[in-house]
Amino acid sequence: MKVLVVDDEAPARRRLVRMLERIAGVQVVGEADDGLAALRLIGELRPDVVLLDVHMPELDGIELAETTAELPAIVFVTAHPDYAVRAFAVAAQDYLLKPVQQQRLEQALARVEARAASARQATPVRISARAGDSVRLFDPRSITRFHAADKYTVFRVGDEEHVLDDSLNTLEDRLGGLEFLRVHRSELVNLLEVRTLHQRDGTAVLELSDGQRAHVSRRTLAEVKRRLGLRDGDP
Known part of the structure; x- marks a missing residue:
């Protein structure tokens, strides 16, 4: 909170x-x-x-x-x-x-x-993405990561990439009750899908269940570790 x-x-x-x-x-x-x-x-x-x-x-x-x-x-x-x-x-x-x-x-x-x-x-949360004349609906729990790209927000399900008009700020608010965390100004990550935290030369990266990776800012690293159940001294 x-x-x-x-x-x-x-x-x-x-x-x-x-x-x-x-x-x-x-x-x-x-x-x-x-x-x-x-x-x-x-x-x-x-x-x-x-x-x-x-x-x-x-x-x-x-x-x-x-x-x-x-x-x-x-x-x-x-x-x-x-x-x-x-x-x-x-x-x-x-x-x-x-x-x-x-x-x-x-x-x-x-x-x-x-x-x-x-x-x-x-009100169950659904993520909607346009595909031509259709609108596809997704359970956000099936999504590992949202990231900002140019003026849009992008996410991937399986081998398909989808584009949203919603900003990461808007998604962060909507997904507040789920295990999503803003780990970087351009990254919103499903913590239940984190498999590995990599740290090297002052940088931190989360590896997700589908192979995607998300950079973690220095400002949010302590909160990421806490939410993942890691201790301050853990690498």
Whole structure:
């Protein structure tokens, strides 16, 4: 779960980050100190959940949540209990009062994950690719890798290559409930299909079940190892 922390007070952000680092499966992808900066980072980092203060300069938390329906899950974190009604009116998934307790934070994130999982189960994900006048449908679990090529996204099933209009960012969101991980800015990989992790001369490459290979960026290597069950000291 990717989390963006938004609070205009640096000590409050640092405390939340330390608490989040204790929770397995949670990755803090960024921090913002006002609502406008948060909106920009939401577009760039595409977090799964935003921990959002209410009182902030430029754009407060409630106003941010009202800007668009196309936002990740919102959990308000504030010292002001009197904004709870307005927070839930803008579809907040939880409302935490400062000082936040570790158990309460974990409960909030578990609630976000449970709702996301329920939504994914309600609508099975299918990948559609055009072939002339036809549209072919694929179960994403049968696909080992999506990669960016020019302005398109490409995947292979068997000996056939297919082209999508969807960006890797869009696919990453849609496949969030499956075992897909963005291992490089141009690579989205099905971790269940990884057979070997090759590391040599500062580069890392995943070998997949169908023989394809995907480069792993240095930034994501630690998360790749964690998701594959490898220890930090493993080659």
